[in-house]
Amino acid sequence: MTRQREGEQAARRTRPAPGRADRNPLAALKRRFHSGELGSVPVVLGLLVVWIIFESLNENFLSPRNLSNLSVDIVGIGLISTGVVFVLLLGEIDLSVGSVSGLAAAGFAVLNVNQGVPEGLALVLAVLAGTVIGAVQGFFFAKVGVPAFVVTLAGLLGWNGLMLYILGSAGTINLDDQGLLAKLTGYYFTPVAAAYGLAALGTAGYFLASYQDVRRRRAAGVPARPLGEIVLRTAVLAVVSLAAAFVLNQFQGLPLALLIFLVFLVGLDQVLRRTPYGRMIFALGGSVEAARRTGINVDLVRISVFMVSGTMAAIGGLFLASRVTSATQTAGSGNLLMDAIAAAVIGGTSLFGGRGRTWSALLGVLVIQSIASGVALMGIQTAVQFMITGGVLLVAVVIDSLSRRARRAHGRV
Amino acid sequence: MSAPPLLALRGIFKRYGAVQALADVDLEVRAGQVVALVGDNGAGKSTLIKVIAGVDPADEGTVEWQGRPVHITRPHEAQDLGIATVYQDLALCDNLDVVGNLFLGREIHRAGLLDEVEMERVTLGLLDTLAIRLPSVRLPVASLSGGQRQTVAISRSMLGEPRLVLLDEPTASLGIEQTAQVLDLVEQLRERGLGVLLISHNMGDVKAVADWIAVLRLGRNNGFFDVTTTSHEQIISSITGATDNAVSRRASHWETER
Numbered sequence: 305m306t307r308q309r310e311g312e313q314a315a316r317r318t319r320p321a322p323g324r325a326d327r328n329p330l331a332a333l334k335r336r337f338h339s340g341e342l343g344s345v346p347v348v349l350g351l352l353v354v355w356i357i358f359e360s361l362n363e364n365f366l367s368p369r370n371l372s373n374l375s376v377d378i379v380g381i382g383l384i385s386t387g388v389v390f391v392l393l394l395g396e397i398d399l400s401v402g403s404v405s406g407l408a409a410a411g412f413a414v415l416n417v418n419q420g421v422p423e424g425l426a427l428v429l430a431v432l433a434g435t436v437i438g439a440v441q442g443f444f445f446a447k448v449g450v451p452a453f454v455v456t457l458a459g460l461l462g463w464n465g466l467m468l469y470i471l472g473s474a475g476t477i478n479l480d481d482q483g484l485l486a487k488l489t490g491y492y493f494t495p496v497a498a499a500y501g502l503a504a505l506g507t508a509g510y511f512l513a514s515y516q517d518v519r520r521r522r523a524a525g526v527p528a529r530p531l532g533e534i535v536l537r538t539a540v541l542a543v544v545s546l547a548a549a550f551v552l553n554q555f556q557g558l559p560l561a562l563l564i565f566l567v568f569l570v571g572l573d574q575v576l577r578r579t580p581y582g583r584m585i586f587a588l589g590g591s592v593e594a595a596r597r598t599g600i601n602v603d604l605v606r607i608s609v610f611m612v613s614g615t616m617a618a619i620g621g622l623f624l625a626s627r628v629t630s631a632t633q634t635a636g637s638g639n640l641l642m643d644a645i646a647a648a649v650i651g652g653t654s655l656f657g658g659r660g661r662t663w664s665a666l667l668g669v670l671v672i673q674s675i676a677s678g679v680a681l682m683g684i685q686t687a688v689q690f691m692i693t694g695g696v697l698l699v700a701v702v703i704d705s706l707s708r709r710a711r712r713a714h715g716r717v
Numbered sequence: 718m719s720a721p722p723l724l725a726l727r728g729i730f731k732r733y734g735a736v737q738a739l740a741d742v743d744l745e746v747r748a749g750q751v752v753a754l755v756g757d758n759g760a761g762k763s764t765l766i767k768v769i770a771g772v773d774p775a776d777e778g779t780v781e782w783q784g785r786p787v788h789i790t791r792p793h794e795a796q797d798l799g800i801a802t803v804y805q806d807l808a809l810c811d812n813l814d815v816v817g818n819l820f821l822g823r824e825i826h827r828a829g830l831l832d833e834v835e836m837e838r839v840t841l842g843l844l845d846t847l848a849i850r851l852p853s854v855r856l857p858v859a860s861l862s863g864g865q866r867q868t869v870a871i872s873r874s875m876l877g878e879p880r881l882v883l884l885d886e887p888t889a890s891l892g893i894e895q896t897a898q899v900l901d902l903v904e905q906l907r908e909r910g911l912g913v914l915l916i917s918h919n920m921g922d923v924k925a926v927a928d929w930i931a932v933l934r935l936g937r938n939n940g941f942f943d944v945t946t947t948s949h950e951q952i953i954s955s956i957t958g959a960t961d962n963a964v965s966r967r968a969s970h971w972e973t974e975r
């Protein structure tokens with residue numbers, strides 16, 4: 305430690321406020337860059353670039369209609385991707401999420417349409433099927449010791465087979481387009497107050513929580529964020545959320561699907577960052593052996609994480625089925641799996657485990673769906689979409705790897 | 718001496734596959750005593766630490782805590798007795814910050830949510846009393862230097878109210894000043910009446926702070942020495958096996974103790 309840093313530290317100890325480096329935003333960003341803690345900065349920049357490019361190519365891209373559709377299109381994959389974030393935090397992978405999502409949709413369709421089970425019950429059973437599948441895969445990974453990618457690769461094939469089997473010869477089952485499931489992605493809160501209210505509520509909630517935190521920190525005499533920074537963050541959140549509400553209100557209002565997605569993101573973010581359970585997941589992603597030595601039940605946490613990813617895959621699959629009001633043989637196949645994993649990684653969740661947030665699923669899936677939507681608007685072949693998305697994913701993985709290297713190099717300074 | 722030892726190990730065996738890491742090992746640590754555990758690389762020192770910490774329980778043998786037989790089969794059971802451990806490889810999670818590592822597995826929570834403020838407050842207070850300086854307790858430990866990481870691991874063991882502290886080469890990556898600081902800490906622990914089991918390769922350090930020196934050789938006891946009456950050469954020859962005096966040394970140890 306240099307003498308200067310010691311001096312800074314001593315100053316910080318006596319005065320409960322972050323040091324100079326943290327207060328200057330540019331300096332803080334630079335420090336984060338060099339220590340490999342970039343977080344969501346690259347993906348936000350990337351998203352802006354994608355939007356600017358497509359808007360300059362086609363002025364319908366940022367139209368309320370297109371953006372509103374985008375906000376519903378992201379939900380299915382986004383929910384699946386949120387579950388993938390949990391698995392990636394362990395440094396593992398779940399290749400079965402696409403097949404599980406298709407199976408959940410098919411299971412719901414068979415139960416509801418063919419067997420006459422009430423929609424609500426069928427929905428719950430379909431989601432629980434995802435949970436059980438996750439538990440089974442987690443068991444083979446944690447207790448039997450089969451590598452996760454092999455277990456879930458078997459799952460990818462097996463659950464897809466089961467879906468084709470229960471769909472039977474008919475192949476496609478159409479769902480009730482006035483039913484509960486169809487409403488999941490078809491319902492909009494049309495009063496403008498809904499979208500604005502949610503934006504205001506979210507912003508106010510964020511501010512109050514941050515303010516409360518500062519007050520508690522000051523009372524306890526530990527370093528707190530300067531109030532100015534909280535005001536700035538709140539202002540950014542207010543602008544972004546009110547702008548989103550404004551755009552959504554220009555079309556049909558606040559989509560129910562988006563609201564549900566946001567509730568999952570906030571809730572699971574709290575679980576990951578603010579509960580002992582979430583801390584265990586991060587610990588396992590950092591060092592399994594260190595986690596074990598502190599007495600964490602490694603097997604149980606591993607199994608539970610695969611249960612989360614199975615559950616989220618099933619829920620996402622139901623939203624995807626809701627979007628097309630049918631369960632088809634192609635559900636859960638194609639690019640879905642890759643998109644769900646890519647979204648998490650593009651959003652800033654590390655492939656190496658131990659780093660990530662649920663919000664990366666939102667940001668990443670926004671990038672991926674924006675590219676898909678822009679390409680579709682312009683009538684270019686999907687081949688181009690694949691190439692662009694592939695390029696973006698490569699950039700994201702490169703950033704991930706470089707940050708990891710930066711962190712390691714930094715650790716040896 | 719009537720009070721039973723804080724920790725007593727009797728006839729400990731531990732095997733890893735084909736390797737007999739520990740065979741018939743006995744050891745005692747009394748409250749207010751520093752016992753140095755020395756031996757060549759691969760002698761089984763770290764294995765013995767993991768046995769006591771409940772991380773890799775023994776295959777055979779008995780463990781007594783204050784004279785009572787106990788079964789330590791999980792890390793929590795050792796922690797609950799008041800055994801704190803600094804592992805040779807530190808066992809830190811690089812992605813978690815200092816506070817997260819200190820409280821890992823025993824987080825403070827309010828209504829199910831982590832109480833980060835309280836944990837940070839306790840952390841800052843603890844680092845202050847240990848005179849440890851870190852750039853920030855909110856940085857991932859990956860961004861700390863080797864010496865700083867070691868001090869984090871040491872302060873983790875001081876959290877709570879340990880009765881026995883196991884230190885596996887705690888000064889390995891520390892500079893001169895920090896090493897002296899750790900040795901001071903060990904003496905403080907002894908003065909507070911804690912038991913300390915210290916592994917070190919540095920004979921100077923061992924002689925400076927230890928009351929007793931237990932030698933392991935090839936997974937077996939090879940002597941238990943009173944620091945004040947034993948020469949440097951005697952210890953070295955015990956470590957290297959120049960004198961295979963396990964039986965006689967152990968016998969004389971029991972005589973002086975009882």
Ligand SMILES: Nc1ncnc2c1ncn2[C@@H]1O[C@H](COP(=O)(O)OP(=O)(O)O)[C@@H](O)[C@H]1O
Binds near residue numbers: 733734738764
């Ligand atoms: N987890 C393990 N798996 C297999 N062998 C191990 C393991 N841990 C230690 N050993 C073996 O046990 C012996 C003692 O190791 P250790 O206790 O680390 O020695 P020391 O700490 O005295 O240098 C060595 O031969 C080592 O290879």
Ligand SMILES: [Mg+2]
Binds near residue numbers: 763764805885
């Ligand atoms: Mg060792």
